[in-house]
Amino acid sequence: MKRKLRTGLFISLTLSVLLLTNCGAPQPNFFAVVYGKISAYVGDVTRSLNFPTVSSLSKKVESNIIDNQYVVRFDARSSVKQELSSLGKVLDQLRVQDEIYYLLETSTDVSTVREELSKIPGFLDIEPHRLMTLSSITPNDTHFPLQWNLGLIRVPEAWSATRGNDIITIAVIDSGVDFSHEDLQGIFVQGYDFVENDAYPQDDNGHGTHVTGIIAALTNNNRGVAGVTWGQNVKIMPLKVFGSDGTGSVFNFAKAIVYAVDHGAKVINASLGSRDPSPISQAVVEYAYQNDVVMVCAAGNDGSYGIDYPAAYPETIAVGAVTIDAARASYSNYGPQLDVVAPGGDQILPILSTYRGGAYVYSLGTSMAAPHVTGIVALMISQGIVGVENIRNVLRATAIDLGPSGYDIYYGAGLVDAYAAVTFEDGWEPLIVFSVDENGKLDNMTVANGLGQFVLEVKKPRVKIYAWLDFDGDGQLSYGDLYGYYGYVGGKPSTGSAIVLTLNMFENRQVNFNVAPIVDTSNRPNLQAQDMQILTNYKRSIVEKHYLKLKNR
Numbered sequence: 141m142k143r144k145l146r147t148g149l150f151i152s153l154t155l156s157v158l159l160l161t162n163c164g165a166p167q168p169n170f171f172a173v174v175y176g177k178i179s180a181y182v183g184d185v186t187r188s189l190n191f192p193t194v195s196s197l198s199k200k201v202e203s204n205i206i207d208n209q210y211v212v213r214f215d216a217r218s219s220v221k222q223e224l225s226s227l228g229k230v231l232d233q234l235r236v237q238d239e240i241y242y243l244l245e246t247s248t249d250v251s252t253v254r255e256e257l258s259k260i261p262g263f264l265d266i267e268p269h270r271l272m273t274l275s276s277i278t279p280n281d282t283h284f285p286l287q288w289n290l291g292l293i294r295v296p297e298a299w300s301a302t303r304g305n306d307i308i309t310i311a312v313i314d315s316g317v318d319f320s321h322e323d324l325q326g327i328f329v330q331g332y333d334f335v336e337n338d339a340y341p342q343d344d345n346g347h348g349t350h351v352t353g354i355i356a357a358l359t360n361n362n363r364g365v366a367g368v369t370w371g372q373n374v375k376i377m378p379l380k381v382f383g384s385d386g387t388g389s390v391f392n393f394a395k396a397i398v399y400a401v402d403h404g405a406k407v408i409n410a411s412l413g414s415r416d417p418s419p420i421s422q423a424v425v426e427y428a429y430q431n432d433v434v435m436v437c438a439a440g441n442d443g444s445y446g447i448d449y450p451a452a453y454p455e456t457i458a459v460g461a462v463t464i465d466a467a468r469a470s471y472s473n474y475g476p477q478l479d480v481v482a483p484g485g486d487q488i489l490p491i492l493s494t495y496r497g498g499a500y501v502y503s504l505g506t507s508m509a510a511p512h513v514t515g516i517v518a519l520m521i522s523q524g525i526v527g528v529e530n531i532r533n534v535l536r537a538t539a540i541d542l543g544p545s546g547y548d549i550y551y552g553a554g555l556v557d558a559y560a561a562v563t564f565e566d567g568w569e570p571l572i573v574f575s576v577d578e579n580g581k582l583d584n585m586t587v588a589n590g591l592g593q594f595v596l597e598v599k600k601p602r603v604k605i606y607a608w609l610d611f612d613g614d615g616q617l618s619y620g621d622l623y624g625y626y627g628y629v630g631g632k633p634s635t636g637s638a639i640v641l642t643l644n645m646f647e648n649r650q651v652n653f654n655v656a657p658i659v660d661t662s663n664r665p666n667l668q669a670q671d672m673q674i675l676t677n678y679k680r681s682i683v684e685k686h687y688l689k690l691k692n693r
Contacts, residue, residue, distance in 0.1 A: 172598045173648045174605065209245050209269035210253065216240040218262025227256055243269060279360035283500060286492050287365060288464050289483035293512060295368055297559035303359075303370035304522045307571075307592045309377050310355060310369075310407045310514060311400035313393065314348030316341035316380035318496040321349060323357045323364035327371060331378035332399055334392040341380035346496040350503050351411050352376055353494030354511040355518070364500060365493055368515025368558070373522075377405050382412070390418050397424035401431050406521060409514040410437045410456075411507035413448030421450055429455035432611035434521075434528050436514040438506035440473035445549075447477045457517075457532055460552065461509040464489045466542055468550050472506055478552035479532060480539050484509035516558045523562050524686075526611045530567040538564055565690055569610050570682040574675060575603040582671035587682050601645075606665050608675070615676045617665065 209231070214220055216238050224230050228246025235241075246253060250266070257263045277299040278284070290296060309329055316333060317324065319342060333341040343349045356376050357367035379396040382388040393412070400408050408428060414421075428435050435456040440448030451458035458477050461469040461484020468474070469484050485491045490504035517531055525534055536547075538561045539554035547553055571592065574585035577600040588594040588607070596605070608617060667675065 172646065174596045174598055205268040205270055208247055209243065210250065210266050211269050212242045212244050212257060212266050213264040214240050214242070214260075215262035215264060218260070220260050220262060223260055227253055239264065279366045280362050281357075281359060281364055281366045282362065283365045283492055288489060289485070289491050289508075289512065290366060290368065292462075292464065292466065292483050293516075293556050294559040295512075295515075298516070298519055298562045299370060301559065301562050302519050302522050304373040304519055305592060306373050306375055308407065308518050308521050309375045309403075309405045310409060310518055311377040311379055311396070311405035312348060312352050312355065312409045312511075313379045313381055313396045313400070314343075314351050314409075314411060315345035315382040315384075315386065316343035316348045317352050317376070317378040318343050318349045318494070318498065321353075321494050321496075321498050323361070323371075323494050323500075324349070324352060324376075325358065327356050327358070327374070327376050329375045329377050330403075331380070332396070333380040334395050334399075335380055335383050335388070341378045343378075343380070343496045344384040345382060345386055346501070347382065347386065347411070347503075347507065348378065348380065349496050350491075350493045350501065351409060351507060351511045352378065353500075354491065354508060355409065355515045357494055368512055369518050374518050377403065388412070390414065390421055394420045394424040397428055397435075401428050401433050406433055407514055407517050408433060408435045409511050410435060410450055411505075411510045413438055413440045413451060415440075415442075415446070415448060417449045417452070422453060425450050425453045425455050429528060432526070432528060434517050434531055436510050436517060438510040439475075439478055441471045441505050441507075442473055443471045444473060445475055447473050447475045452477045455528070457513060457528075457535065458552070459506060459510045459513045460550075461485070461504075461506045462542070462551075462555060466540075466555055468543070469504070469506075471504075472509075474550045476549055478549060480513060480535050480552045480554060480556050481542070482509040482512040482556050513556055516556055516561055519558065519562045520564075524568040524570060525562070525564060526569050526609060527567065527613055528611075530613060534561055534564045534567060565687070567613070568683065568686055569613065570679060570686070572608045572675070572679055572682070573605065574608065575600070575605050576665050576667070578602045580666055580668070582667060582674055585675060585678050604665065608679075610679065615679070617667070617672075 212224065216235055221230060221233070221242070224242055224244060227248065228244050230242050231245050232243040233240060254266055257266060277296050317328070319328065330339065331341045332339055353365060353367060355367055356369050356371045356374055357365045358371040359366040377400060379399060381392040381396050397408065425435060435450065437451035437456045437458055438448065439451050439458050439460040447458050450456050452475070454477070458479045460474060460478050460481040461472040462481045463469050463486045468481065469486055472481070472484060483491060484506055485502070485504040485508060487504070490502040491508040492500060492502050493508070495501040513535070516535070520531055520534065525531060535556060536553035538557050539552070540557055541554040542551040571588040572585055573588055573594045573596050575583035575596060575598055577583045583600050583603050584597055586594050586596045612618060
């Protein structure tokens with residue numbers, strides 16, 4: 141059994157920004173507005189983003205309502221078609237048991253139409269006539285028709301719900317990546333080569349490039365293959381621990397885990413393994429787990445009982461492989477630690493992905509299965525489904541049962557289902573942005589949307605701004621939860637350095653910030669119990685509104 145994280149340790153992330161006013165002494169009616177977008181911290185390399193104006197932040201998405209058309213419901217015993225004709229044109233009708241529905245077209249505003257309909261005996265309801273869309277998306281990548289693996293786990297359907305966002309950084313611990321590959325452009329944040337000890341983890345083996353393409357190859361770009369995360373949104377942190385011969389040391393693996401956690405990765409893909417555990421690998425896996433970083437690991441390719449390490453550790457998500465017919469691949473290791481299975485292919489139909497030298501090649505193994513799950517996890521986080529154990533539970537609960545009924549050692553909980561996972565309705569958490577004044581009192585709070593955009597009214601002249609995503613769902617600013625802002629000119633999580641921003645009274649300021657978890661706890665927001673209760677109550681209200689919206693959709 142996987143064990144649950146013990147809560148109660150408080151390691152927060154740094155302060156984001158110090159807001160100063162040059163208008164003299166604080167005024168009772170002081171306010172300023174900060175609006176911007178949370179984006180991923182990228183080490184010492186920063187990236188410039190274009191942020192929308194305030195008006196565009198509140199702009200509604202394109203409507204799914206058909207203009208001037210309404211569905212009107214009556215008791216089927218009523219004869220009202222002639223009376224409806226006086227309000228507009230009846231385009232169609234449908235009887236369902238003891239009720240009848242009319243499709244009414246009218247230019248009259250809905251309030252007036254409702255008022256007139258309420259005068260007609262048997263009237264029950266009126267609603268807008270809505271559009272529907274296909275639940276799957278077919279990208280134009282030239283090799284997409286060959287990617288049977290994505291269809292098997294319903295990735296195209298998942299794209300109709302989310303295509304990820306750049307709040308999420310995925311660390312790929314492997315043989316590096318081909319930075320020049322046409323299908324992997326613009327997706328990287330700063331990584332590291334632990335083999336050569338430099339900041340350029342170029343792939344001289346090919347394995348890491350193949351794994352990366354499965355996760356995040358650029359999608360719908362008229363070339364190559366599609367990635368599970370659509371490619372353009374999530375960010376990949378390549379960490380090289382294997383040389384050209386495909387071997388690497390446990391010590392370098394451990395260093396890569398710590399680097400990933402300390403530099404803001406929230407998901408780690410480890411398509412690697414050893415038959416034996418080691419104290420150092422267990423220690424760093426626990427370090428990632430304690431910081432709410434999801435580790436997805438390959439089960440191993442010996443085709444025997446016993447999951448490889450680190451997949452066998454209870455803190456990780458262990459992934460086995462299946463073929464195109466959803467049967468366990470003969471090489472896929474099995475055992476009680478297995479969580480789920482995903483496409484790994486076989487000699488007849490392997491997995492197509494990017495490769496070094498700008499190529500596209502087929503490969504097979506649990507190394508290919510794991511990144512499918514890694515990509516799904518990133519999509520889940522972009523939907524607000526967070527927390528290692530919550531994510532594990534959702535993956536298991538939504539998996540397609542294979543083999544013996546229920547959980548078994550060969551398939552785990554079953555084949556991952558991307559669409560079911562990203563649309564799961566439990567475990568959603570909002571990204572809260574809040575300000576704290578110089579006395580440590582809560583100033584104001586708001587919620588960021590799915591793209592990380594927010595608008596925050598600052599009520600005090602000097603505040604620190606934080607962002608909170610409650611990864612472990614304990615209602616506290618605890619391990620792995622809090623994010624600190626780092627301005628576009630830099631900022632380092634390890635030191636907790638912040639950027640100073642000066643605002644005039646009544647000023648609106650558009651800003652773009654990088655964000656990352658930090659190790660240094662000295663700048664955490666030490667909220668009093670009363671303020672923490674206000675913040676948690678606000679979070680609870682946002683969650684309730686979210687589920688009410690789901691219920692009424």
